[in-house]
Amino acid sequence: MAEIKLRQVRHSYLRDHRKEEDWALKELNAVWQDGTAYALLGPSGCGKTTLLNIISGLITPTEGRVLFDDRDVTDTPTGERHIAQVFQFPVVYDTMTVYDNLAFPLRNRGMDSARVSARVGEISRMLDLDSMLSQKAYGLTADGKQKISLGRGLVREDVNIIMFDEPLTVIDPHLKWQLRSKLKELHQRVGVTMIYVTHDQTEALTFADQVVVIYEGTVVQVGTPVELFEKPQHTFVGHFIGSPGMNLLPCSAADGATVFSGIPVQTTNAHKFKTNGRRMELGIRPEFIRFDNSGFEVEIVKVDDLGRYQLVETRRAENTIKMILAEGTSIPAERPRIAFDPKHTWLYADGWAVS
Ligand code: ADP
Numbered sequence: 559m560a561e562i563k564l565r566q567v568r569h570s571y572l573r574d575h576r577k578e579e580d581w582a583l584k585e586l587n588a589v590w591q592d593g594t595a596y597a598l599l600g601p602s603g604c605g606k607t608t609l610l611n612i613i614s615g616l617i618t619p620t621e622g623r624v625l626f627d628d629r630d631v632t633d634t635p636t637g638e639r640h641i642a643q644v645f646q647f648p649v650v651y652d653t654m655t656v657y658d659n660l661a662f663p664l665r666n667r668g669m670d671s672a673r674v675s676a677r678v679g680e681i682s683r684m685l686d687l688d689s690m691l692s693q694k695a696y697g698l699t700a701d702g703k704q705k706i707s708l709g710r711g712l713v714r715e716d717v718n719i720i721m722f723d724e725p726l727t728v729i730d731p732h733l734k735w736q737l738r739s740k741l742k743e744l745h746q747r748v749g750v751t752m753i754y755v756t757h758d759q760t761e762a763l764t765f766a767d768q769v770v771v772i773y774e775g776t777v778v779q780v781g782t783p784v785e786l787f788e789k790p791q792h793t794f795v796g797h798f799i800g801s802p803g804m805n806l807l808p809c810s811a812a813d814g815a816t817v818f819s820g821i822p823v824q825t826t827n828a829h830k831f832k833t834n835g836r837r838m839e840l841g842i843r844p845e846f847i848r849f850d851n852s853g854f855e856v857e858i859v860k861v862d863d864l865g866r867y868q869l870v871e872t873r874r875a876e877n878t879i880k881m882i883l884a885e886g887t888s889i890p891a892e893r894p895r896i897a898f899d900p901k902h903t904w905l906y907a908d909g910w911a912v913s
């Protein structure tokens with residue numbers, strides 16, 4: 559196992575990369591601590607697979623260095639990095655049995671057959687593959703094949719890191735839950751560093767100790783699920799995480815006062831702040847707004863009763879503001895006024911939380 563560092567890594571698939579948008583990954587400095595479960599979360603095309611391939615060595619970054627325990631491995635081939643990588647779509651040897659597929663990475667490294675058999679047994683039990691060990695892989699469903707792929711990723715004990723690239727895409731929803739909790743359980747048992755790539759916030763937040771949020775080739779925040787919820791450092795984190803995500807409202811900021819729609823608003827992070835022509839937004843999650851007679855007036859557009867909570871959509875001028883209220887909270891019938899919790903109200907300049 560190893561601590562993995564990316565130092566000023568950038569990658570472009572283009573030979574000519576003078577423009578900002580020519581870079582699939584913009585400058586990236588990151589440390590992946592030994593034994594931690596990470597999720598890499600971001601929309602399709604933001605650079606997640608590129609980043610995994612740089613760590614595994616399938617791609618050499620255009621710029622920057624990759625270090626394992628301070629040893630520079632930027633030019634070390636994949637096979638010598640001791641990494642297991644599970645791809646989005648199954649990679650199995652169709653003509654081999656399930657057993658041989660799982661045994662392959664071990665035999666390849668010269669492990670004796672008694673140890674191979676013990677290890678394959680352990681993994682196949684965990685993934686419920688016991689009953690199909692002697693079957694050839696080609697007859698299996700996509701689910702079955704992906705379970706073998708997962709097994710092949712998990713079977714080696716000598717890896718620095720296990721990386722999963724959206725591994726549950728082809729898996730049936732009911733099995734998804736089961737496999738995700740198995741991966742989590744396995745992480746707790748063996749403690750190897752894992753990076754789990756997904757575009758699904760629920761998957762990321764349930765799997766990871768640390769979530770790395772990536773947007774347009776830039777890591778915008780690394781944090782625990784709670785930190786991402788309570789202290790979003792970028793508007794993307796605010797609106798991508800949460801359901802619904804953070805309200806983002808246009809505002810102005812001058813001399814320490816933030817003004818939204820004619821109302822001075824207190825924020826947790828902006829004090830003496832100058833906008834310097836930047837695009838200013840106020841961010842507040844729906845969970846941190848309440849009805850309050852000392853607040854400002856809004857119009858109620860609609861109320862959805864979602865069982866344990868109510869989702870209330872309000873409007874002030876052309877701005878929509880969503881609130882989440884506990885079930886049973888009464889909603890004023892006339893002249894509703896709302897207030898933002900100042901501890902959870904953030905000021906952003908060009909997308910980034912100001913400091
Ligand atoms: P993700 O895994 O988050 O969906 P990728 O890392 O696959 O994103 O892609 C990041 C960006 O790089 C995208 O704009 C994608 O089109 C581009 N890209 C990915 N692979 C290649 C490639 N082999 N050649 C050229 N462009 C690529």
Ligand code: MG
Pocket residue numbers: 606607608723
């Ligand atoms: Mg991808």
